[in-house]
Amino acid sequence: MKSTAIILAAGQGKRMHSKVQKQFLSLKGKPVLYYSLACFQNSPEIQEIILVTSAESVEYCRQEIVQNYGFSKVKKIIPGGKERYDSVFEGLMACGECDYVYIHDGARPFITEEILVRAEEAVKKYGACVVGMLSKDTVKIADENQMIAQTPKRSQVWTIQTPQVFSYDLIYKAYEKARQGSMEGITDDAMVAETYGNLKIPLIEGSYENIKITTPEDLLIAERILENTELSGNIEGAEKRS
Secondary structure (H helix, E strand, O other): EEEEEEEEEEOOOOOOOOOHHHHEEEEEEEHHHHHHHHHHHHHOOHHHHHEEOOHHHHHHHHHHHHHHOOOOOEEEEEEEEOOOHHHHHHHHOOOOOOOEEEEOOOOOOOOHHOOOOOOOOHHHHHHHEEEEEEEEOOEEOOOOOOEEEEOOOOHHOEEEEEEEEEEEEHHHHHHHHHOOOOOOOOOOHHHHHHOOOOOOOOOOEEOOOOOOOOOOOHHHHHHHHHHHHHHOOHHHHHHOOO
């Protein structure tokens, strides 16, 4: 079985209010993108990595990240598209032959081997799975006037993370069908698989540390997570994240 990871690193990071794209910001001396690439590089579940970035960042990623840190599993670095789903499809077309595909946001530096193992078990059983965590907060559904319309049970509310993992044939065909119509409102890959793949997708446990770097506050939280890992004496975790 061959599994390929598509790492998305084409985001502009407008909410970060920085001239540097969020995935290239320094986190404890290394680019944010380094940490997720390192996890997939070291994982026996993954045989190949496709890195999707902006056209102007392809050479930077090749020289300063992939070659600099020896990420030998990165076989292709390709330019993405206008929207996230365009970048995913570019990644899917670049995969070649593979059985499973792990689609991951490069701005999530704290993916772990434990999560990848759980994802592998689930995708082999169900054909797809999505990483997430139960919401710690009560969630309110608002109407068009920003008035409370519904309060779902907290035990049924998950905050979704990545990777989102699929049988390659399933997600590729679902994306092909989706792109023949409107992609409006598509916010993650699971929506494509649910809508166009006619599939029930299981949720598997990720980690509350598996945050996405989106705002300056997130970068501060990420720094604290790394510091706590080092202080806890978890040498294996520290090595994976440094």
